[in-house]
Amino acid sequence: MKKLINSPATVVTDALAGVAAAHPSLAVDVENKVITRAAGPTPGKVALVSGGGSGHEPLHGGFVGFGMLDAACPGEVFTSPVPDQVLAATKAVDGGAGVLHVVKNYTGDVLNFQMAAELASDEGIEVVPVVVNDDVAVKDSLYTAGRRGVGATVFVEKIAGALAERGASLADVASVAAEVSERSRSFGIALTSCTVPAAGEPTFAIGGSEIELGIGIHGEPGRSRVPLATASELAAAALDAINSDLPLAGDVLVMVNGMGGTPLLELYLVYNEVHKYIAGRGARTARNLVGNYITSLEMQGFSVTVCQLSPAITELWDAPVDTPALRWGR
Amino acid sequence: MDTGFFRDWLTQAAAVVEAHRDHLTQLDAAIGDADHGINLSRGFGAIMAALPDASTPTPGSVLMLAGSTLISKVGGASGPLYGMAFRQAGKALADASDVDAEALAGALEAALAGVQKLGGAREGDKTMVDALAPAVSAFGRALVDAEPEPAAFEALAAAAAAGARATVSMQALKGRASYLGERSVGHEDPGAASTALILGALRDVALASRES
Numbered sequence: 001m002k003k004l005i006n007s008p009a010t011v012v013t014d015a016l017a018g019v020a021a022a023h024p025s026l027a028v029d030v031e032n033k034v035i036t037r038a039a040g041p042t043p044g045k046v047a048l049v050s051g052g053g054s055g056h057e058p059l060h061g062g063f064v065g066f067g068m069l070d071a072a073c074p075g076e077v078f079t080s081p082v083p084d085q086v087l088a089a090t091k092a093v094d095g096g097a098g099v100l101h102v103v104k105n106y107t108g109d110v111l112n113f114q115m116a117a118e119l120a121s122d123e124g125i126e127v128v129p130v131v132v133n134d135d136v137a138v139k140d141s142l143y144t145a146g147r148r149g150v151g152a153t154v155f156v157e158k159i160a161g162a163l164a165e166r167g168a169s170l171a172d173v174a175s176v177a178a179e180v181s182e183r184s185r186s187f188g189i190a191l192t193s194c195t196v197p198a199a200g201e202p203t204f205a206i207g208g209s210e211i212e213l214g215i216g217i218h219g220e221p222g223r224s225r226v227p228l229a230t231a232s233e234l235a236a237a238a239l240d241a242i243n244s245d246l247p248l249a250g251d252v253l254v255m256v257n258g259m260g261g262t263p264l265l266e267l268y269l270v271y272n273e274v275h276k277y278i279a280g281r282g283a284r285t286a287r288n289l290v291g292n293y294i295t296s297l298e299m300q301g302f303s304v305t306v307c308q309l310s311p312a313i314t315e316l317w318d319a320p321v322d323t324p325a326l327r328w329g330r
Numbered sequence: 331m332d333t334g335f336f337r338d339w340l341t342q343a344a345a346v347v348e349a350h351r352d353h354l355t356q357l358d359a360a361i362g363d364a365d366h367g368i369n370l371s372r373g374f375g376a377i378m379a380a381l382p383d384a385s386t387p388t389p390g391s392v393l394m395l396a397g398s399t400l401i402s403k404v405g406g407a408s409g410p411l412y413g414m415a416f417r418q419a420g421k422a423l424a425d426a427s428d429v430d431a432e433a434l435a436g437a438l439e440a441a442l443a444g445v446q447k448l449g450g451a452r453e454g455d456k457t458m459v460d461a462l463a464p465a466v467s468a469f470g471r472a473l474v475d476a477e478p479e480p481a482a483f484e485a486l487a488a489a490a491a492a493g494a495r496a497t498v499s500m501q502a503l504k505g506r507a508s509y510l511g512e513r514s515v516g517h518e519d520p521g522a523a524s525t526a527l528i529l530g531a532l533r534d535v536a537l538a539s540r541e542s
Contacts (some may be wrong), residue, residue, distance in 0.1 A: 002484050016410070053363075053405075053406075056514075075364070075405045076369070076405060077365070077403075078407055079365050079367055079369055079405040079406045080365070080405045080407075081405055082401065082402055082403065082404065082405045082409060083402070083410075084400060084402050106407075106506065107407040107449070107504070107505050107506060108405065108406035108407035108408075108409070108410075108506075111407055111410040111411070111448060111449070112405060112406075112409065112410060115401065115410055134351070136508075137513070141486075143382045143504070144507055145504055145508045146508070148509060196363075196365060196368075198365070198368045199355055199359065199364045199368065203359045203364040204359065204360075207401045216506075216509060217505075218362075218363035219359075219363060219364060220362060220363050220506060220509060220510070221361070221513060222509055223511070242466075302488075
Protein backbone atom coordinates (compact mmCIF):
# COMPACT_ATOMS: atom_id res chain seq x y z
CA MET A 1 0.00 0.00 0.00
CA LYS A 2 1.33 3.41 -1.00
CA LYS A 3 -0.61 6.31 0.47
CA LEU A 4 0.14 9.86 1.56
CA ILE A 5 -0.54 9.25 5.24
CA ASN A 6 1.21 9.45 8.59
CA SER A 7 -0.44 6.34 9.98
CA PRO A 8 -3.56 4.36 9.03
CA ALA A 9 -5.11 5.07 12.43
CA THR A 10 -4.98 8.87 12.07
CA VAL A 11 -5.99 9.32 8.43
CA VAL A 12 -9.37 10.92 9.13
CA THR A 13 -8.30 13.26 11.93
CA ASP A 14 -5.10 14.28 10.11
CA ALA A 15 -7.17 15.13 7.02
CA LEU A 16 -9.70 17.06 9.11
CA ALA A 17 -6.88 19.12 10.58
CA GLY A 18 -5.93 19.95 6.99
CA VAL A 19 -9.51 20.94 6.16
CA ALA A 20 -9.49 23.24 9.18
CA ALA A 21 -6.22 24.82 8.10
CA ALA A 22 -7.34 25.25 4.49
CA HIS A 23 -10.84 26.66 5.01
CA PRO A 24 -11.35 29.49 7.49
CA SER A 25 -15.02 29.48 6.49
CA LEU A 26 -15.38 26.17 8.33
CA ALA A 27 -15.14 25.30 12.00
CA VAL A 28 -13.69 21.82 12.44
CA ASP A 29 -13.93 19.88 15.69
CA VAL A 30 -11.14 17.45 14.84
CA GLU A 31 -11.54 15.34 17.98
CA ASN A 32 -15.29 14.77 17.60
CA LYS A 33 -15.11 14.81 13.80
CA VAL A 34 -17.72 17.49 13.14
CA ILE A 35 -17.44 20.18 10.45
CA THR A 36 -19.71 23.24 10.74
CA ARG A 37 -19.89 26.71 9.26
CA ALA A 38 -17.52 29.01 11.11
CA ALA A 39 -20.26 31.61 11.52
CA GLY A 40 -22.27 29.22 13.71
CA PRO A 41 -25.98 28.40 13.50
CA THR A 42 -28.25 30.67 11.44
CA PRO A 43 -31.18 31.68 13.69
CA GLY A 44 -34.56 30.76 12.21
CA LYS A 45 -33.08 28.73 9.36
CA VAL A 46 -33.62 24.99 8.97
CA ALA A 47 -30.21 23.37 9.39
CA LEU A 48 -28.93 20.56 7.16
CA VAL A 49 -26.69 17.88 8.63
CA SER A 50 -25.21 15.06 6.64
CA GLY A 51 -22.49 12.55 7.20
CA GLY A 52 -21.19 9.16 6.31
CA GLY A 53 -17.96 7.31 6.06
CA SER A 54 -14.81 9.16 5.06
CA GLY A 55 -13.20 8.37 1.73
CA HIS A 56 -15.92 10.05 -0.39
CA GLU A 57 -14.43 13.55 -0.36
CA PRO A 58 -15.47 16.20 -1.12
CA LEU A 59 -18.73 14.65 0.18
CA HIS A 60 -19.78 15.69 2.83
CA GLY A 61 -17.42 18.19 4.47
CA GLY A 62 -16.68 19.97 1.18
CA PHE A 63 -20.35 20.88 0.92
CA VAL A 64 -20.60 22.74 4.22
CA GLY A 65 -21.30 26.42 3.65
CA PHE A 66 -23.83 28.94 2.42
CA GLY A 67 -26.56 27.33 0.31
CA MET A 68 -25.77 23.75 1.24
CA LEU A 69 -24.96 21.97 4.52
CA ASP A 70 -24.68 23.43 7.99
CA ALA A 71 -22.69 20.48 9.29
CA ALA A 72 -21.02 17.27 8.19
CA CYS A 73 -19.91 14.38 10.39
CA PRO A 74 -17.36 12.11 8.76
CA GLY A 75 -16.92 8.62 10.19
CA GLU A 76 -13.90 6.40 9.82
CA VAL A 77 -13.07 5.42 6.23
CA PHE A 78 -16.21 3.85 4.71
CA THR A 79 -17.81 3.62 8.17
CA SER A 80 -20.82 5.69 9.12
CA PRO A 81 -20.43 8.24 11.92
CA VAL A 82 -21.55 7.30 15.43
CA PRO A 83 -24.73 8.74 17.02
CA ASP A 84 -22.73 10.98 19.40
CA GLN A 85 -21.12 12.73 16.42
CA VAL A 86 -24.40 13.26 14.61
CA LEU A 87 -26.03 14.52 17.82
CA ALA A 88 -23.15 16.94 18.45
CA ALA A 89 -23.46 18.26 14.88
CA THR A 90 -27.24 18.56 15.16
CA LYS A 91 -27.02 20.53 18.41
CA ALA A 92 -24.24 22.73 17.06
CA VAL A 93 -26.21 23.94 14.04
CA ASP A 94 -29.82 24.01 15.29
CA GLY A 95 -31.08 27.53 14.70
CA GLY A 96 -34.47 26.85 16.24
CA ALA A 97 -36.24 25.88 13.01
CA GLY A 98 -35.40 22.18 13.09
CA VAL A 99 -32.75 20.04 11.46
CA LEU A 100 -32.83 17.94 8.29
CA HIS A 101 -30.64 14.82 8.32
CA VAL A 102 -29.50 13.86 4.83
CA VAL A 103 -28.78 10.13 5.04
CA LYS A 104 -27.46 7.84 2.31
CA ASN A 105 -29.32 4.53 2.28
CA TYR A 106 -26.82 2.19 3.85
CA THR A 107 -27.78 0.11 6.89
CA GLY A 108 -25.09 1.64 9.09
CA ASP A 109 -25.83 5.24 8.14
CA VAL A 110 -29.56 4.75 8.63
CA LEU A 111 -29.14 3.10 12.07
CA ASN A 112 -26.69 5.67 13.44
CA PHE A 113 -28.68 8.68 12.19
CA GLN A 114 -31.88 7.12 13.57
CA MET A 115 -30.31 6.78 17.02
CA ALA A 116 -28.99 10.35 16.85
CA ALA A 117 -32.41 11.69 15.81
CA GLU A 118 -34.00 9.99 18.84
CA LEU A 119 -31.39 11.53 21.14
CA ALA A 120 -31.87 14.99 19.56
CA SER A 121 -35.62 14.73 19.91
CA ASP A 122 -35.14 13.90 23.64
CA GLU A 123 -33.34 17.23 23.86
CA GLY A 124 -36.18 19.09 22.16
CA ILE A 125 -34.68 19.46 18.66
CA GLU A 126 -37.00 18.60 15.81
CA VAL A 127 -35.23 16.34 13.30
CA VAL A 128 -36.56 15.00 10.03
CA PRO A 129 -34.49 12.49 8.06
CA VAL A 130 -34.41 12.15 4.29
CA VAL A 131 -32.95 8.88 3.07
CA VAL A 132 -31.38 9.18 -0.38
CA ASN A 133 -31.67 6.04 -2.52
CA ASP A 134 -30.83 6.54 -6.17
CA ASP A 135 -28.58 3.65 -7.23
CA VAL A 136 -30.35 1.62 -9.90
CA ALA A 137 -27.67 -1.09 -9.75
CA VAL A 138 -29.47 -2.37 -6.65
CA LYS A 139 -32.97 -3.72 -6.85
CA ASP A 140 -35.30 -1.86 -4.52
CA SER A 141 -37.15 -4.84 -3.15
CA LEU A 142 -37.89 -6.82 -0.03
CA TYR A 143 -34.81 -8.86 -0.85
CA THR A 144 -32.21 -6.14 -0.40
CA ALA A 145 -31.60 -3.29 2.04
CA GLY A 146 -33.04 -1.08 -0.72
CA ARG A 147 -31.31 1.04 -3.34
CA ARG A 148 -28.08 2.63 -2.14
CA GLY A 149 -27.70 6.36 -1.72
CA VAL A 150 -24.96 7.71 -3.98
CA GLY A 151 -24.63 10.67 -6.39
CA ALA A 152 -28.09 12.13 -5.81
CA THR A 153 -26.90 13.05 -2.31
CA VAL A 154 -24.97 15.96 -3.87
CA PHE A 155 -28.14 17.18 -5.61
CA VAL A 156 -30.24 16.79 -2.46
CA GLU A 157 -27.77 18.73 -0.34
CA LYS A 158 -27.52 21.55 -2.91
CA ILE A 159 -31.23 21.90 -3.66
CA ALA A 160 -32.62 21.42 -0.14
CA GLY A 161 -29.83 23.67 1.15
CA ALA A 162 -30.92 26.44 -1.22
CA LEU A 163 -34.52 26.21 -0.06
CA ALA A 164 -33.47 26.25 3.60
CA GLU A 165 -31.43 29.39 2.95
CA ARG A 166 -34.64 31.15 1.88
CA GLY A 167 -36.27 30.49 5.23
CA ALA A 168 -38.55 27.62 4.22
CA SER A 169 -40.03 25.36 6.91
CA LEU A 170 -38.53 22.02 7.90
CA ALA A 171 -41.47 20.22 6.27
CA ASP A 172 -40.91 22.04 2.97
CA VAL A 173 -37.14 21.49 3.01
CA ALA A 174 -37.65 17.78 3.76
CA SER A 175 -40.24 17.55 1.02
CA VAL A 176 -37.98 18.99 -1.69
CA ALA A 177 -35.12 16.78 -0.47
CA ALA A 178 -37.28 13.67 -0.85
CA GLU A 179 -38.53 14.90 -4.22
CA VAL A 180 -34.98 15.34 -5.55
CA SER A 181 -34.07 11.84 -4.36
CA GLU A 182 -37.15 10.39 -6.06
CA ARG A 183 -36.40 12.23 -9.29
CA SER A 184 -32.76 11.02 -9.38
CA ARG A 185 -31.06 7.81 -10.48
CA SER A 186 -27.40 6.76 -10.55
CA PHE A 187 -25.18 4.01 -11.89
CA GLY A 188 -21.46 3.48 -11.24
CA ILE A 189 -18.65 1.60 -12.97
CA ALA A 190 -15.24 0.71 -11.49
CA LEU A 191 -12.04 0.06 -13.43
CA THR A 192 -10.00 -0.67 -10.31
CA SER A 193 -10.53 -1.43 -6.63
CA CYS A 194 -9.51 0.85 -3.77
CA THR A 195 -7.51 0.33 -0.59
CA VAL A 196 -8.96 1.15 2.84
CA PRO A 197 -5.92 2.53 4.73
CA ALA A 198 -6.50 0.38 7.83
CA ALA A 199 -6.97 -2.75 5.69
CA GLY A 200 -3.76 -2.12 3.73
CA GLU A 201 -4.70 -4.02 0.60
CA PRO A 202 -7.21 -3.55 -2.22
CA THR A 203 -10.78 -4.48 -1.28
CA PHE A 204 -11.15 -6.68 -4.34
CA ALA A 205 -8.85 -8.11 -6.99
CA ILE A 206 -9.67 -7.32 -10.59
CA GLY A 207 -7.92 -8.24 -13.80
CA GLY A 208 -6.17 -5.67 -16.00
CA SER A 209 -8.91 -5.76 -18.62
CA GLU A 210 -11.93 -6.31 -16.36
CA ILE A 211 -14.38 -3.81 -14.89
CA GLU A 212 -17.18 -3.94 -12.31
CA LEU A 213 -20.61 -2.72 -13.37
CA GLY A 214 -23.01 -1.34 -10.80
CA ILE A 215 -20.65 -0.48 -7.96
CA GLY A 216 -21.44 1.52 -4.87
CA ILE A 217 -19.02 3.96 -3.26
CA HIS A 218 -17.20 1.69 -0.82
CA GLY A 219 -15.26 -0.67 -3.03
CA GLU A 220 -18.03 -3.21 -2.60
CA PRO A 221 -18.33 -5.48 -5.62
CA GLY A 222 -20.91 -4.54 -8.22
CA ARG A 223 -23.69 -6.19 -10.11
CA SER A 224 -21.42 -8.03 -12.56
CA ARG A 225 -17.88 -8.21 -13.87
CA VAL A 226 -17.32 -7.75 -17.59
CA PRO A 227 -14.46 -7.00 -19.99
CA LEU A 228 -13.40 -3.37 -20.40
CA ALA A 229 -15.26 -1.59 -23.19
CA THR A 230 -15.07 1.84 -24.81
CA ALA A 231 -16.18 4.98 -22.98
CA SER A 232 -19.09 5.22 -25.37
CA GLU A 233 -20.23 1.70 -24.52
CA LEU A 234 -19.75 2.20 -20.78
CA ALA A 235 -21.68 5.47 -20.79
CA ALA A 236 -24.46 3.67 -22.64
CA ALA A 237 -24.41 0.79 -20.14
CA ALA A 238 -24.84 3.23 -17.24
CA LEU A 239 -27.55 5.24 -18.96
CA ASP A 240 -29.42 2.14 -20.20
CA ALA A 241 -29.72 1.05 -16.58
CA ILE A 242 -30.90 4.52 -15.50
CA ASN A 243 -33.24 4.95 -18.45
CA SER A 244 -34.95 1.61 -17.90
CA ASP A 245 -35.71 2.61 -14.30
CA LEU A 246 -36.66 6.26 -14.88
CA PRO A 247 -37.09 7.12 -18.56
CA LEU A 248 -35.08 10.15 -19.70
CA ALA A 249 -37.35 13.01 -20.67
CA GLY A 250 -37.50 16.79 -20.57
CA ASP A 251 -34.83 18.82 -18.85
CA VAL A 252 -32.33 16.85 -16.76
CA LEU A 253 -29.48 17.67 -14.42
CA VAL A 254 -26.56 15.31 -15.04
CA MET A 255 -23.47 14.61 -12.98
CA VAL A 256 -20.55 12.66 -14.38
CA ASN A 257 -18.65 11.90 -11.22
CA GLY A 258 -15.15 10.53 -10.85
CA MET A 259 -14.54 7.79 -8.27
CA GLY A 260 -11.30 9.43 -7.14
CA GLY A 261 -8.64 8.04 -9.47
CA THR A 262 -9.93 9.03 -12.89
CA PRO A 263 -8.46 12.05 -14.69
CA LEU A 264 -10.75 14.91 -15.69
CA LEU A 265 -9.64 14.28 -19.26
CA GLU A 266 -11.48 10.95 -19.18
CA LEU A 267 -14.45 12.33 -17.23
CA TYR A 268 -15.04 15.00 -19.88
CA LEU A 269 -14.71 12.32 -22.55
CA VAL A 270 -17.39 10.30 -20.73
CA TYR A 271 -19.51 13.43 -20.32
CA ASN A 272 -19.51 13.90 -24.08
CA GLU A 273 -20.86 10.37 -24.53
CA VAL A 274 -23.46 10.91 -21.79
CA HIS A 275 -24.57 14.20 -23.32
CA LYS A 276 -24.99 12.59 -26.76
CA TYR A 277 -26.90 9.62 -25.31
CA ILE A 278 -29.34 11.87 -23.47
CA ALA A 279 -29.90 14.04 -26.54
CA GLY A 280 -30.50 10.86 -28.53
CA ARG A 281 -33.36 9.99 -26.16
CA GLY A 282 -34.98 13.37 -26.77
CA ALA A 283 -34.10 14.77 -23.35
CA ARG A 284 -32.06 17.92 -22.70
CA THR A 285 -29.08 18.19 -20.37
CA ALA A 286 -30.06 21.53 -18.91
CA ARG A 287 -27.50 21.56 -16.10
CA ASN A 288 -24.40 19.47 -15.42
CA LEU A 289 -21.54 18.75 -13.08
CA VAL A 290 -18.33 17.06 -14.20
CA GLY A 291 -15.68 16.18 -11.63
CA ASN A 292 -14.96 14.34 -8.39
CA TYR A 293 -17.89 14.95 -6.03
CA ILE A 294 -18.60 11.60 -4.34
CA THR A 295 -15.56 9.40 -4.50
CA SER A 296 -14.37 5.99 -3.39
CA LEU A 297 -10.81 6.73 -2.28
CA GLU A 298 -8.42 6.23 -5.22
CA MET A 299 -10.73 4.01 -7.27
CA GLN A 300 -10.68 4.52 -11.04
CA GLY A 301 -14.13 4.72 -12.53
CA PHE A 302 -17.15 6.97 -12.78
CA SER A 303 -20.79 7.25 -11.93
CA VAL A 304 -23.59 9.01 -13.75
CA THR A 305 -26.46 10.62 -11.86
CA VAL A 306 -29.50 12.02 -13.64
CA CYS A 307 -32.19 14.16 -12.01
CA GLN A 308 -35.42 15.07 -13.77
CA LEU A 309 -35.70 18.82 -13.35
CA SER A 310 -38.76 20.94 -12.67
CA PRO A 311 -38.67 24.74 -12.98
CA ALA A 312 -38.67 25.04 -9.17
CA ILE A 313 -35.81 22.56 -8.76
CA THR A 314 -33.78 24.20 -11.54
CA GLU A 315 -34.16 27.55 -9.83
CA LEU A 316 -32.95 26.10 -6.52
CA TRP A 317 -30.02 24.42 -8.29
CA ASP A 318 -29.04 27.79 -9.78
CA ALA A 319 -29.27 29.60 -6.43
CA PRO A 320 -26.00 30.88 -4.95
CA VAL A 321 -23.78 28.40 -3.16
CA ASP A 322 -20.49 28.97 -1.39
CA THR A 323 -18.74 25.84 -0.13
CA PRO A 324 -15.21 24.50 -0.59
CA ALA A 325 -16.31 22.10 -3.35
CA LEU A 326 -19.29 23.84 -4.98
CA ARG A 327 -19.39 27.59 -5.47
CA TRP A 328 -21.33 29.86 -7.80
CA GLY A 329 -23.55 32.93 -7.98
CA ARG A 330 -22.26 34.74 -4.96
CA MET B 331 -21.84 -15.57 37.38
CA ASP B 332 -20.82 -12.26 38.92
CA THR B 333 -19.48 -8.96 37.63
CA GLY B 334 -16.00 -10.43 37.33
CA PHE B 335 -17.32 -13.19 35.06
CA PHE B 336 -18.83 -10.70 32.64
CA ARG B 337 -15.70 -8.55 32.68
CA ASP B 338 -13.72 -11.69 31.86
CA TRP B 339 -16.07 -12.44 28.97
CA LEU B 340 -15.53 -9.00 27.47
CA THR B 341 -11.78 -9.31 27.94
CA GLN B 342 -11.76 -12.69 26.22
CA ALA B 343 -14.05 -11.41 23.46
CA ALA B 344 -11.73 -8.45 22.89
CA ALA B 345 -8.79 -10.83 22.60
CA VAL B 346 -10.46 -13.10 20.03
CA VAL B 347 -11.76 -10.14 18.02
CA GLU B 348 -8.23 -8.73 17.95
CA ALA B 349 -6.77 -12.12 16.96
CA HIS B 350 -9.30 -12.45 14.13
CA ARG B 351 -9.30 -8.78 13.14
CA ASP B 352 -7.79 -9.33 9.69
CA HIS B 353 -9.85 -12.45 9.01
CA LEU B 354 -13.11 -10.60 9.76
CA THR B 355 -12.00 -7.73 7.55
CA GLN B 356 -11.20 -10.14 4.72
CA LEU B 357 -14.65 -11.76 5.02
CA ASP B 358 -16.13 -8.26 4.79
CA ALA B 359 -13.97 -7.37 1.78
CA ALA B 360 -15.52 -10.26 -0.14
CA ILE B 361 -19.14 -9.13 0.25
CA GLY B 362 -19.05 -5.76 1.99
CA ASP B 363 -16.67 -2.88 2.51
CA ALA B 364 -13.63 -4.36 4.23
CA ASP B 365 -13.93 -2.82 7.67
CA HIS B 366 -15.70 -5.26 10.03
CA GLY B 367 -12.59 -6.48 11.84
CA ILE B 368 -11.16 -2.97 12.00
CA ASN B 369 -14.37 -1.57 13.48
CA LEU B 370 -14.95 -4.31 16.06
CA SER B 371 -11.33 -4.17 17.10
CA ARG B 372 -11.70 -0.42 17.67
CA GLY B 373 -14.93 -1.00 19.64
CA PHE B 374 -13.64 -3.77 21.91
CA GLY B 375 -10.39 -1.83 22.34
CA ALA B 376 -12.51 1.07 23.63
CA ILE B 377 -14.34 -1.29 26.02
CA MET B 378 -11.00 -2.51 27.35
CA ALA B 379 -9.92 1.09 27.83
CA ALA B 380 -13.16 1.98 29.64
CA LEU B 381 -13.49 -1.06 31.94
CA PRO B 382 -10.64 -0.47 34.43
CA ASP B 383 -11.97 2.87 35.66
CA ALA B 384 -15.67 2.13 35.22
CA SER B 385 -17.96 1.52 38.14
CA THR B 386 -19.84 -1.66 37.29
CA PRO B 387 -21.53 -2.95 40.44
CA THR B 388 -23.62 -5.57 38.61
CA PRO B 389 -23.30 -7.90 35.60
CA GLY B 390 -26.02 -5.86 33.90
CA SER B 391 -23.99 -2.68 34.29
CA VAL B 392 -20.96 -4.36 32.70
CA LEU B 393 -22.99 -5.25 29.62
CA MET B 394 -24.63 -1.80 29.49
CA LEU B 395 -21.20 -0.19 29.53
CA ALA B 396 -20.05 -2.48 26.72
CA GLY B 397 -23.15 -1.69 24.65
CA SER B 398 -22.91 2.07 25.10
CA THR B 399 -19.21 2.02 24.25
CA LEU B 400 -19.81 0.07 21.04
CA ILE B 401 -22.57 2.47 19.98
CA SER B 402 -20.28 5.45 20.65
CA LYS B 403 -17.10 4.11 19.09
CA VAL B 404 -17.82 1.72 16.24
CA GLY B 405 -20.17 3.29 13.70
CA GLY B 406 -21.35 1.34 10.69
CA ALA B 407 -24.15 -1.15 11.20
CA SER B 408 -22.21 -3.32 13.62
CA GLY B 409 -21.85 -0.53 16.22
CA PRO B 410 -25.57 0.02 16.77
CA LEU B 411 -26.43 -3.67 16.38
CA TYR B 412 -23.81 -5.07 18.79
CA GLY B 413 -24.37 -2.07 21.05
CA MET B 414 -28.08 -2.81 21.15
CA ALA B 415 -27.40 -6.51 21.80
CA PHE B 416 -25.22 -5.83 24.85
CA ARG B 417 -27.51 -3.09 26.18
CA GLN B 418 -30.63 -5.23 25.91
CA ALA B 419 -28.84 -8.13 27.59
CA GLY B 420 -27.68 -5.78 30.33
CA LYS B 421 -31.18 -4.41 30.84
CA ALA B 422 -32.60 -7.92 31.08
CA LEU B 423 -30.22 -8.72 33.95
CA ALA B 424 -31.50 -5.67 35.86
CA ASP B 425 -29.87 -5.22 39.28
CA ALA B 426 -28.96 -8.85 39.93
CA SER B 427 -25.48 -9.14 41.44
CA ASP B 428 -25.18 -12.80 40.57
CA VAL B 429 -26.65 -14.36 37.45
CA ASP B 430 -27.61 -17.99 36.92
CA ALA B 431 -27.72 -19.76 33.56
CA GLU B 432 -31.48 -19.21 33.20
CA ALA B 433 -31.08 -15.47 33.67
CA LEU B 434 -28.23 -15.44 31.16
CA ALA B 435 -30.45 -17.30 28.68
CA GLY B 436 -33.08 -14.61 29.16
CA ALA B 437 -30.47 -11.91 28.57
CA LEU B 438 -29.29 -13.57 25.35
CA GLU B 439 -32.90 -13.76 24.17
CA ALA B 440 -33.25 -10.04 24.88
CA ALA B 441 -30.06 -9.37 22.92
CA LEU B 442 -31.43 -11.28 19.93
CA ALA B 443 -34.75 -9.45 20.12
CA GLY B 444 -32.94 -6.11 20.24
CA VAL B 445 -30.83 -6.89 17.19
CA GLN B 446 -33.85 -8.08 15.21
CA LYS B 447 -35.96 -5.07 16.18
CA LEU B 448 -33.26 -2.59 15.16
CA GLY B 449 -31.95 -4.34 12.05
CA GLY B 450 -35.09 -6.13 10.90
CA ALA B 451 -33.19 -9.30 9.97
CA ARG B 452 -34.64 -12.78 10.24
CA GLU B 453 -32.88 -16.12 10.26
CA GLY B 454 -31.70 -16.96 6.76
CA ASP B 455 -30.99 -13.34 5.77
CA LYS B 456 -27.20 -13.96 6.07
CA THR B 457 -26.53 -11.71 9.07
CA MET B 458 -25.34 -11.98 12.68
CA VAL B 459 -28.83 -13.27 13.51
CA ASP B 460 -27.91 -16.55 11.80
CA ALA B 461 -25.29 -17.17 14.48
CA LEU B 462 -27.08 -15.56 17.42
CA ALA B 463 -30.54 -17.11 17.02
CA PRO B 464 -29.50 -20.78 16.92
CA ALA B 465 -27.06 -20.17 19.78
CA VAL B 466 -29.78 -18.65 21.95
CA SER B 467 -32.18 -21.49 21.27
CA ALA B 468 -29.54 -24.20 21.75
CA PHE B 469 -28.56 -22.72 25.10
CA GLY B 470 -32.20 -22.44 26.22
CA ARG B 471 -32.96 -25.97 25.09
CA ALA B 472 -29.96 -27.39 26.95
CA LEU B 473 -31.17 -25.73 30.14
CA VAL B 474 -34.73 -26.99 29.66
CA ASP B 475 -33.34 -30.47 29.13
CA ALA B 476 -31.43 -30.05 32.41
CA GLU B 477 -28.09 -30.61 30.71
CA PRO B 478 -25.05 -29.79 32.85
CA GLU B 479 -24.05 -26.16 32.44
CA PRO B 480 -20.76 -26.87 30.65
CA ALA B 481 -22.71 -28.80 28.03
CA ALA B 482 -25.12 -25.90 27.65
CA PHE B 483 -22.25 -23.48 27.00
CA GLU B 484 -20.72 -25.96 24.53
CA ALA B 485 -24.08 -26.17 22.75
CA LEU B 486 -24.31 -22.36 22.65
CA ALA B 487 -20.91 -21.91 21.02
CA ALA B 488 -21.30 -24.89 18.67
CA ALA B 489 -24.67 -23.65 17.41
CA ALA B 490 -23.22 -20.16 16.83
CA ALA B 491 -20.27 -21.57 14.89
CA ALA B 492 -22.50 -23.85 12.83
CA GLY B 493 -24.87 -20.95 12.19
CA ALA B 494 -22.02 -18.77 10.97
CA ARG B 495 -20.75 -21.53 8.66
CA ALA B 496 -24.26 -22.02 7.29
CA THR B 497 -24.29 -18.41 6.06
CA VAL B 498 -21.79 -19.40 3.36
CA SER B 499 -24.52 -20.87 1.17
CA MET B 500 -27.05 -18.11 1.87
CA GLN B 501 -27.90 -15.15 -0.32
CA ALA B 502 -27.84 -11.94 1.70
CA LEU B 503 -31.18 -10.20 2.16
CA LYS B 504 -30.12 -7.53 4.65
CA GLY B 505 -27.17 -5.21 5.06
CA ARG B 506 -24.54 -4.22 2.57
CA ALA B 507 -24.01 -7.75 1.22
CA SER B 508 -27.61 -7.75 -0.02
CA TYR B 509 -26.53 -5.40 -2.82
CA LEU B 510 -24.61 -8.29 -4.33
CA GLY B 511 -27.62 -10.52 -4.81
CA GLU B 512 -26.49 -13.99 -5.89
CA ARG B 513 -22.84 -12.93 -5.76
CA SER B 514 -23.08 -12.95 -1.96
CA VAL B 515 -23.46 -16.75 -2.03
CA GLY B 516 -20.30 -18.69 -1.21
CA HIS B 517 -18.97 -16.29 1.44
CA GLU B 518 -19.34 -16.42 5.22
CA ASP B 519 -21.15 -13.44 6.69
CA PRO B 520 -18.66 -11.38 8.72
CA GLY B 521 -21.26 -10.39 11.33
CA ALA B 522 -22.23 -14.02 11.89
CA ALA B 523 -18.53 -14.92 12.12
CA SER B 524 -17.84 -12.28 14.78
CA THR B 525 -20.95 -13.30 16.73
CA ALA B 526 -19.67 -16.88 16.81
CA LEU B 527 -16.31 -15.61 18.10
CA ILE B 528 -17.90 -13.55 20.87
CA LEU B 529 -20.14 -16.43 21.97
CA GLY B 530 -17.16 -18.78 21.76
CA ALA B 531 -15.43 -16.46 24.20
CA LEU B 532 -18.45 -16.76 26.52
CA ARG B 533 -18.12 -20.55 26.49
CA ASP B 534 -14.39 -20.38 27.14
CA VAL B 535 -14.83 -18.09 30.12
CA ALA B 536 -17.69 -20.21 31.48
CA LEU B 537 -15.67 -23.43 31.24
CA ALA B 538 -12.56 -21.80 32.72
CA SER B 539 -14.53 -20.36 35.64
CA ARG B 540 -15.77 -23.85 36.57
CA GLU B 541 -12.30 -25.33 36.46
CA SER B 542 -10.80 -22.68 38.71
